[in-house]
Amino acid sequence: MSLLFGVFSATAVGSLAYPLIRYLAPPEEEAGIKTVTIDKRSILTGKAKEVVLGTTPVIIIDRPGKGYIALSRVCTHLGCLVNYDEEEKRLVCPCHAGIYDLEGRVLSGPPPRPLQQFPLRVEGNKIIVG
Amino acid sequence: MWKTLRDGIDLRIGLKDLIETKLKGYRIPKDTNIFYTLGIVALFAYMIMAVTGYFLLIYYIPHTEQAFKSVQLIMTKVPYGWLVRMIHIVASSLMLIVVSLHMISIFIMGSYKRPREVTWFLGGLLMLITLTFCLSGYLLPWSQRSYWATTVTTSIPTAFPVIGDYITRLLRGGEHVTGVTLSRFFALHVAFLPPIFLGIVGLHIFFIWRIGLSTPGFSKSAQHEQPWTGYRRTTYPESYPFYPNFVLKEALMITIFFALTFFIISFMPNFFMPEAANTPANPFKTPVHVKPEWYFLAPYQLLRLIPNKLFGITIQILLIILFLLWPFIDRSEERNILKRPLLLVLFLVLLGLWVVLTIWGRYS
Numbered sequence: 001m002s003l004l005f006g007v008f009s010a011t012a013v014g015s016l017a018y019p020l021i022r023y024l025a026p027p028e029e030e031a032g033i034k035t036v037t038i039d040k041r042s043i044l045t046g047k048a049k050e051v052v053l054g055t056t057p058v059i060i061i062d063r064p065g066k067g068y069i070a071l072s073r074v075c076t077h078l079g080c081l082v083n084y085d086e087e088e089k090r091l092v093c094p095c096h097a098g099i100y101d102l103e104g105r106v107l108s109g110p111p112p113r114p115l116q117q118f119p120l121r122v123e124g125n126k127i128i129v130g
Numbered sequence: 131m132w133k134t135l136r137d138g139i140d141l142r143i144g145l146k147d148l149i150e151t152k153l154k155g156y157r158i159p160k161d162t163n164i165f166y167t168l169g170i171v172a173l174f175a176y177m178i179m180a181v182t183g184y185f186l187l188i189y190y191i192p193h194t195e196q197a198f199k200s201v202q203l204i205m206t207k208v209p210y211g212w213l214v215r216m217i218h219i220v221a222s223s224l225m226l227i228v229v230s231l232h233m234i235s236i237f238i239m240g241s242y243k244r245p246r247e248v249t250w251f252l253g254g255l256l257m258l259i260t261l262t263f264c265l266s267g268y269l270l271p272w273s274q275r276s277y278w279a280t281t282v283t284t285s286i287p288t289a290f291p292v293i294g295d296y297i298t299r300l301l302r303g304g305e306h307v308t309g310v311t312l313s314r315f316f317a318l319h320v321a322f323l324p325p326i327f328l329g330i331v332g333l334h335i336f337f338i339w340r341i342g343l344s345t346p347g348f349s350k351s352a353q354h355e356q357p358w359t360g361y362r363r364t365t366y367p368e369s370y371p372f373y374p375n376f377v378l379k380e381a382l383m384i385t386i387f388f389a390l391t392f393f394i395i396s397f398m399p400n401f402f403m404p405e406a407a408n409t410p411a412n413p414f415k416t417p418v419h420v421k422p423e424w425y426f427l428a429p430y431q432l433l434r435l436i437p438n439k440l441f442g443i444t445i446q447i448l449l450i451i452l453f454l455l456w457p458f459i460d461r462s463e464e465r466n467i468l469k470r471p472l473l474l475v476l477f478l479v480l481l482g483l484w485v486v487l488t489i490w491g492r493y494s
Binding site: 024 | 305
């Protein structure tokens with residue numbers, strides 16, 4: 001009797017828990033925009049431009065002597081968006097003071113890993129990210 | 131008229147008997163002090179939150195395009211809407227202060243000791259739920275501050291390998307904080323948390339009522355306490371009735387709570403409302419110098435100071451577990467904290483650390 005009770009209880013709880021977890025889990029998002037194209041002339045040397053790739057905020061920087069780079073603006077610590085510090089040539093997170101260099105590498109603060117880098121190519125006057 | 135009404139009620143439910151046995155007959159130990167009323171003040175604060183919350187629901191729209199506008203409408207166009215919202219905001223912060231003082235005083239008075247371990251545990255749970263109420267509530271205005279505070283908080287699970295990212299997605303309802311997150315937090319704030327909170331409050335009060343109020347560990351009556359070997363209702367020879375004596379003390383503290391609430395609203399209205407709380411959310415711009423609410427400043431500063439994210443978050447979770455289970459860990463029978471210098475020093479150091487981190491977080 002107690003075995004039957006246990007088996008049916010477990011079946012009832014499991015059968016309810018599974019759809020509940022599936023219900024709470026977010027549906028898969030659509031891929032969104034896979035590439036972003038901007039005019040090369042819109043970024044001067046040493047300056048940066050912010051764009052959105054899919055749902056990810058991205059910053060494109062024209063590094064003096066090193067060319068363009070596209071980095072995610074999402075701080076790898078707790079998800080705030082980094083800002084470009086033009087004078088110091090670094091990226092700073094306003095939430096917990098994480099600091100990155102222009103390659104996206106962590107210089108100081110609590111971020112556990114570098115900023116995500118996106119593929120970027122230059123075609124004529126266009127910069128294509130993604 | 132009044133007598134007829136009273137007699138009518140008495141005839142049906144035995145009102146006099148209820149008052150005599152459950153209120154006047156319920157005895158409160160003589161050594162109790164004003165800090166024993168903080169629990170009921172916290173419950174009263176919750177009731178204020180609930181009532182003002184119902185009124186805010188009449189105008190609030192939980193949608194990313196409308197949430198901020200509807201809150202601004204409440205603040206600027208709805209007659210006395212600003213008052214309802216300000217009471218909701220100020221009372222929430224004061225409620226947390228009251229709950230914190232309640233826990234601190236219970237700790238100092240050694241009232242968490244056997245047989246009141248579960249009462250402490252339930253009180254700790256209520257404090258965590260109150261914080262969850264605050265957290266879910268401050269996303270609702272969809273302001274810069276609320277958006278980024280939620281982004282940071284929901285990113286915390288990502289510190290944990292394997293399941294961390296999944297939990298974050300589950301909390302947010304997607305990769306980022308969006309309208310789906312707003313709906314989830316709204317449902318949590320107004321539908322899921324209140325019954326859980328009230329259920330635990332009921333249990334908490336049941337435990338207090340059944341066991342009886344404790345006395346401070348350093349009081350005279352505590353010196354003659356017998357060890358708990360089986361259930362018994364605590365009786366105190368020199369006690370006084372719950373009603374009217376203790377109820378009057380509670381009424382005084384509730385009045386002080388009201389006085390503080392309205393004083394802050396009238397003379398320091400921006401005390402709990404920084405500028406970022408009045409700017410609409412912009413998912414592509416984290417405001418410079420964004421700060422969390424005062425009660426999250428200490429964990430915020432700790433996260434800034436500890437370079438390892440996993441370590442920084444794990445240490446905070448361990449502290450919460452230690453706090454909740456403390457009565458089961460501290461098995462010493464000595465209730466008088468003055469006779470336990472090590473515990474007293476440890477407590478003062480932790481409290482001082484919390485205050486320092488809060489101030490540091492505020493001005494860093």
